[in-house]
Amino acid sequence: MSESVALEVFRFLPDDETEPRFETYEISYQDDWVVLDALNHVKAEVDPTLSFRWSCRMGVCGSCGMMVNGEPKLTCEAFVRDYDSDTIKIEPLTHFPVIRDLVINMEDFMTKLPTVTPWVIPKEEKSLDEGEYLQTPAEVAHYKRFSMCINCMLCYSACPVYGLDSTFTGPAALALGQRYNLDSRDGGQQERADVLTSHDGIWECTYIGECTQVCPKDVDPAGAIQMLKLSYAIDWAKSVVMPWGRR
Amino acid sequence: MATQYLRPLPRSWWLRKANYFLFMLRELTSLAVLAYAIFLIVLLWQAADDATFSALFETLHQPWSIAVHLVILTLALIHTGTWIALTPKVVVLWQDDERVDPDLVAGLNGVAWLVVSGLVLWLVLS
Numbered sequence: 001m002s003e004s005v006a007l008e009v010f011r012f013l014p015d016d017e018t019e020p021r022f023e024t025y026e027i028s029y030q031d032d033w034v035v036l037d038a039l040n041h042v043k044a045e046v047d048p049t050l051s052f053r054w055s056c057r058m059g060v061c062g063s064c065g066m067m068v069n070g071e072p073k074l075t076c077e078a079f080v081r082d083y084d085s086d087t088i089k090i091e092p093l094t095h096f097p098v099i100r101d102l103v104i105n106m107e108d109f110m111t112k113l114p115t116v117t118p119w120v121i122p123k124e125e126k127s128l129d130e131g132e133y134l135q136t137p138a139e140v141a142h143y144k145r146f147s148m149c150i151n152c153m154l155c156y157s158a159c160p161v162y163g164l165d166s167t168f169t170g171p172a173a174l175a176l177g178q179r180y181n182l183d184s185r186d187g188g189q190q191e192r193a194d195v196l197t198s199h200d201g202i203w204e205c206t207y208i209g210e211c212t213q214v215c216p217k218d219v220d221p222a223g224a225i226q227m228l229k230l231s232y233a234i235d236w237a238k239s240v241v242m243p244w245g246r247r
Numbered sequence: 248m249a250t251q252y253l254r255p256l257p258r259s260w261w262l263r264k265a266n267y268f269l270f271m272l273r274e275l276t277s278l279a280v281l282a283y284a285i286f287l288i289v290l291l292w293q294a295a296d297d298a299t300f301s302a303l304f305e306t307l308h309q310p311w312s313i314a315v316h317l318v319i320l321t322l323a324l325i326h327t328g329t330w331i332a333l334t335p336k337v338v339v340l341w342q343d344d345e346r347v348d349p350d351l352v353a354g355l356n357g358v359a360w361l362v363v364s365g366l367v368l369w370l371v372l373s
Binding site: 012014015018019020070094095096097098099100105136137138140141142160163164206207208209210213220222223226227229230 | 345
């Protein structure tokens with residue numbers, strides 16, 4: 001079965017224009033098409049100048065995040081048939097500078113990501129001869145949810161705090177900090193504290209919760225940030241009540 | 248580097264989605280809770296003077312005053328509800344490798360809140 005839909009697509013060509021515009025493409029689509037298929041059809045058959053990112057087409061790479069009818073979505077998971085209207089509006093993810101058409105500049109996130117030390121800082125270094133750092137399934141379960149992030153930037157696009165103040169470290173990076181803090185092999189909670197508890201870290205989050213709502217991998221960044229707040233607040237209280245116990 | 252385009256966030260961003268609006272409502276209800284806490288402190292301060300306290304207490308029996316209190320009670324209940332809903336996000340409990348149902352955590356917090364509220368009510372009425 002083939003039906004038609006109008007794609008109202010955000011266009012910005014930095015070499016020719018200073019302001020963006022919308023261009024409408026009337027296309028026929030198949031019942032099993034996702035929005036990304038529709039965009040690929042436009043690029044292949046209608047307008048080869050249209051630019052957008054994509055790679056895996058199966059919700060793994062996190063490249064094809066865009067605003068679809070005002071909602072941050074992975075376009076490879078958004079079926080055209082699920083949109084009731086005859087027009088689907090497609091824009092680049094909000095809160096990020098647009099490089100061209102639907103392509104955003106993620107440099108800000110890429111700069112912030114390593115600042116939360118997103119890797120295991122072993123409690124005790126072991127030599128290779130001593131073998132692996134083992135974990136039980138229960139220990140893995142404690143952080144697994146927060147480890148599923150694919151860096152798609154949907155959470156940043158949904159977060160008004162980041163939209164109002166781009167110095168905010170942001171949901172995905174903070175959730176990843178909590179992922180390693182919860183890892184039984186890790187001893188880096190204090191090392192991450194300077195960044196995570198800084199002015200631009202967890203305390204800037206006002207818990208709107210939309211980051212969790214839009215996450216395609218159920219990572220729950222909002223939950224991770226609230227857990228971090230409690231954890232570091234307890235650490236602070238302990239340091240006040242029992243200053244001799246500070247590391 | 249070529250020009251990049253950054254779309255500003257409109258001041259009305261919180262009207263764009265129900266979740267954003269509910270967030271703003273939650274934040275504003277905290278102002279009602281704060282205002283009423285200040286009001287109670289002032290009322291207790293006035294209690295030192297019997298005549299002033301009696302006059303103030305009479306005013307509180309007026310229909311408009313009861314209406315205001317009902318509005319504030321509603322806002323306080325909304326505020327409390329949002330905090331109880333938040334608890335499973337912060338208090339993540341595990342039984343072996345199974346997470347304790349978040350609804351159970353929120354429910355237990357709700358029950359604890361009802362018990363404490365009931366005790367306060369009993370103290371006030373007795």
